[in-house]
Amino acid sequence: MVIAEHNNNNIAPDTLKALNAASQLGGAVSVLVIGHQCSSVTDTLRGAAGVTQVYQIDDERYQNPLAETLTPAVFGLAKDHSHVLAAATTFGKNLLPRVAALLDVGQVSDVIRVESPNTFIRPIYAGNALAKVQSNDSKIVMTVRGSAFQACALSEDSAPVVNLDPTETANTISEFIGIEQTVSERPDLSSANVVISGGRGLASKENFALVERLADKLGGAIGASRAAVDAGYVSNDLQVGQTGKIVAPDLYIAVGISGAIQHMAGMKDSKVIVAINSDQMRQSLRWQIMVWSEICSKLCLN
Template sequence: MSATTALVVGDSASQAVRSAIRAAKACVGAGKIDLLLIGKGANSGAASASKWNGVSTVYYAEGETPCTAESATPVIRERVSAKDYRYVIATANSFGKNVLPRLAGVLGVSALSDIIEVVESNVFVRPIYAGNALATVKSNDEVKVLTVRPTAFEPIEDSSEGLAEIVKVQIPADGVQSRWLGQEATENTRPDLTTADVVIAGGRGLKNKDNFKMLEEMADELGGAVGATRAAVDSGFVPNDMQVGQTGKVVAPQLYIGIGLSGAIQHLAGMKDSKTIVAINKDADAPIFQIADYGLVADLFEAVPELLQKIKELPKRAE
């Protein structure tokens, strides 16, 4: 058989997909890696991704709307059948979690989710029990279908050796039982929560949504994003797209400041890979202090305004 090959799939040419390319390189070594972008904006995304190091061919299936799993799966399956890929890889985001389990079912193989390390070509590491343990798993499937945690793999850089070939493929027009109706987007001038270098997160200890304005102000001063615990989301303080945790978004910023949150297992699973963790909580026994690099046992309503004032007094960094 020819060299091992992998197909990375995504809905945009994002940093997270760059990380998936890195994971694919760990799987195939010197083998070939192709990329398939599906949905609205795939055309422009393909032009950008053609510059990425390690990508041989960029396929794109342009759509008028974001792609559903039902319409994406036949496109991916056709590529797998045509090119005999040994791996199909996506990031463990909403697209990957939605599409790849369906693809695995169609192919008759098992999907391995949230991979954080490639040990061997068929051996992988993934977190279990809300990140409190790591499982080493082996796949004997002929085609390995994986979602990878983007924070665990360094994004691939641009190539200096020329552009990858770009090829257009079609999204099937018939036989799809679901269609995209629309979405509601909120305006946000802050960095994306999953890629921000600084994340300021709040919990139920903030008591109401108005108090999250302190965190928003701090995030703006530091050029960061605002996150929240599930408890804060369930209490209606913030929308669920700000939730960090096992059932929310996984983040690994350079600086994570957790304010008024206890550090439940579910939340820690989504942020414990942060490079520097700062915790502010009046409960000295809060679990968040067990993983924090710096901790302040204090009333947040006294400490945060003072901290914010000190941050404002710092010299502004040059743009």
Template sequence: MATLIIAEHNNVSLSPDTLKVVNAAMALSPSVSVLVAGARCRAVADEVGKVTGVAEVLLADNAVYEHQLAESLSALIAEVAQRYTHILAPATTFGKNLLPRVAALLDVGQLSDVIQIKNADTVIRPIYAGNALAAVKSNDPIKVITIRCAAFEPAQEQDTQVASVSELDIVVANDMTQFVSKQAVESERPELAVARVVVSGGRGLGNSESFALVEKLADKLGGAIGASRAAVDAGFVSNDLQVGQTGKIVAPELYIAVGISGAIQHLAGMKDSKVIVAINSDPDAPIFQIADYGLVGDLFELLPELIDSL
């Protein structure tokens, strides 16, 4: 078996999610290949070469791939895919945009949001918003898989480079789309998907001004900010902070849910957290069914006391 992982990066550094995909791929083979496609990204390829389990790094360094448009990358991957039996990427916005196109070009099905690889043909993935797990077997000659990174620990990085870097001269012209601009949210707080601590606010906060309490608590704990879909729909925060089935899937060491009732869609995005703390005025809120610790009361009284005590 030969496994190819598509690296997610920003042309400067490697995404932590790619390290988790490498760890997941160890169930298939003790060594994998990783494709780094971008522009002026040799440093990323060298970083990948230090990851335990990576035997080969394929570097496609060309201006065509600078912004990693899925239309260009999918065609590139399809060109090299015949050498491999499995193609993996993180189930992030990057992977969800890219791998369905790859699967279509290869005329195979896709295995999405995988949380465990049983063997070369069979994987485990959540269904019904995470309330059940399905074992799915694929008979396709090439398995295209997105990995739910919250289910895996990152692979270890070594001090010295051990994997060879091979440069690819494949350039796939893309006349369908062009890069226009990128709007990225910049914050001194940790990224939501990889933070050790996440503090999320819900509709119970009432308005966007009250969300400042969540921000203060997150800053005290050195954590990231999240939100329920209800809070996002109400305009309290931007949708890039949404945690849940249709948002980001997180599994931090500590997850604090403030004013979140615990709709099934939200629980699907955070129930794998190591420790869950819920603060809600409703003692019958579903969030308390999965919480390790619960505080029942007025969050506008409890949160300031908690912040002051830290």
């Protein structure tokens, strides 16, 4: 069973990748959609390749995806499934450990390859090594790294929908206050084909604007190292790395980034990596970005 991440209207791209991973486990694949007025999400997932059944819990109390509210509902269904999966996003990392604790099983985190129904490959030491792990638990709870799997196909096929009643357990631990979301015309960082990231070498927020101009010219997303985020050049939702977002675009351009192991863990699977960096970064940065802007604008980025 895959737990769908969504905003009651649209599916998070990594959910479709988690479905692909689930299909490699063998057997029937179901999806759980919990939300409020989320029928459009359910209708879309009915046509996801490999999905044999969609569970839907639609209730006002699930308008906002608080892990403390969702966990009892997921736990109730998890008992009837051999595997419970979610993408290794903030949503999945917050929800599934709670489910695993209630099931009294260990969690397999950040899976990048499925070897068998109980054997998986996952990165360790910030991606410098890969570990093969095997779970002997009666049920397996796992998060899946989206950058390691292709999204499953969507079609007009219709898997059956099972409507379930909400769980009566009340959430007295947390309360939803509000959401502050950056609206941008640029592609989403996690799923963009082109990502341009800036680091400490840019030296100022004003210089970081050059990265934004390059991203706009290439139709790419903006990323940043932790040093750039800590310096206030950009907001922390753009951080790429071990403690940020994991990306694997067709083209990754790193501007003024030293290449620390924590940052490399978040982008090393990119198909083409271009580094703009030198000992004279501050003096030559503007020239380098202008040159690369012209070069990259001529590349075929299909």
